[in-house]
Amino acid sequence: MNERSAIHAYLQTWLAERGVSDLAPLEPWLSDMHYVHLDSGDFLLRAGDPARRLYLIESGLLRLFYTTSDGKERNKAFYGSGQAMGAVSAAISGSTAPFSIQALQPSVLVSTDHTQLHEVAPLYPTTSRLLIDLLGQAFIRNERREAMLLTLSAEQRYRWLQDNEPELLAQLPQFHIASYLGVDAVSLSRIRRKLRDEGQSVPPAAGSH
Numbered sequence: 001m002n003e004r005s006a007i008h009a010y011l012q013t014w015l016a017e018r019g020v021s022d023l024a025p026l027e028p029w030l031s032d033m034h035y036v037h038l039d040s041g042d043f044l045l046r047a048g049d050p051a052r053r054l055y056l057i058e059s060g061l062l063r064l065f066y067t068t069s070d071g072k073e074r075n076k077a078f079y080g081s082g083q084a085m086g087a088v089s090a091a092i093s094g095s096t097a098p099f100s101i102q103a104l105q106p107s108v109l110v111s112t113d114h115t116q117l118h119e120v121a122p123l124y125p126t127t128s129r130l131l132i133d134l135l136g137q138a139f140i141r142n143e144r145r146e147a148m149l150l151t152l153s154a155e156q157r158y159r160w161l162q163d164n165e166p167e168l169l170a171q172l173p174q175f176h177i178a179s180y181l182g183v184d185a186v187s188l189s190r191i192r193r194k195l196r197d198e199g200q201s202v203p204p205a206a207g208s209h
Contacts, residue, residue: 007033007110010058014082018133020126028120029127032113038062038103051087051097054114054134060107061171065179066099075180077141078104078168084134086114104172149182157181158191169203 001009008030012023023030038044038060045051047067057079064076064085076099079085087097091114121128148160158181161169168177178188196202 003035004030004033007035010110011056014056015130017082018130020130022126026120026124026127026130029112029117032116033110036109036111038107038109040103040105042103044101044103044109045087045097046100047097049097051090051095052114053111054084054086054088054091054117056084056110056112057081058108058110060103060109061105062101062103062107063176064099064101073179074182075176077145078165078172078176078180080167080171084137088114088135088138091115092118104176154181154183154187155191155194157183158188158195166203169206171206173206 008023011026011030011033015021015023015026036044036055044055044062059081061078061080062085063078066074066076068074077085085101087099087101089095090097117127117131121131144164148157152160161177161181168180172180174188175185178185181188183191192202
């Protein structure tokens with residue numbers, strides 16, 4: 001199977017899971033797609049790079065993170081198989097990426113041009129709905145995490161992660177989780193110890209990726 005056929009087959013399954021069965025309106029969008037293969041540690045995008053493309057993750061795990069002026073990294077989000085991601089605000093506004101994207105596992109992504117999708121969308125209701133859904137999911141995800149960071153204590157944030165994104169606890173080393181929750185590694189260890197002492201289930205710390 002050549003790359004175009006493989007992408008077509010994957011996208012057909014991906015869209016069917018989202019209630020889209022007709023690929024014909026998306027042909028102009030499909031023609032620009034290609035695979036991106038990343039090893040663990042590879043960068044898909046660095047802060048300051050042009051960012052016009054969106055990505056569908058066929059397999060793997062990636063992190064989005066900001067870098068402070070003193071070189072510290074702050075994790076923004078993690079995306080895995082079946083999810084769509086990219087520097088959406090940069091793609092919409094035509095600016096450069098405000099954050100970096102790095103693979104934490106060997107990853108396979110389908111790359112697509114955001115501008116082309118945006119131009120096609122007004123012509124086809126199916127494409128418009130897809131674009132709205134993708135942007136809506138990104139907005140909801142960011143809003144929920146923002147509320148978690150601004151309103152919850154450190155322990156409540158960890159519990160939030162257990163309830164909302166438990167798969168990350170099994171996949172990520174503790175320093176990535178601490179950064180994602182906005183706490184330091186020592187505080188995270190104390191929270192995990194406290195929960196274990198209370199008899200609650202705490203996943204074992206994942207190894208480094």
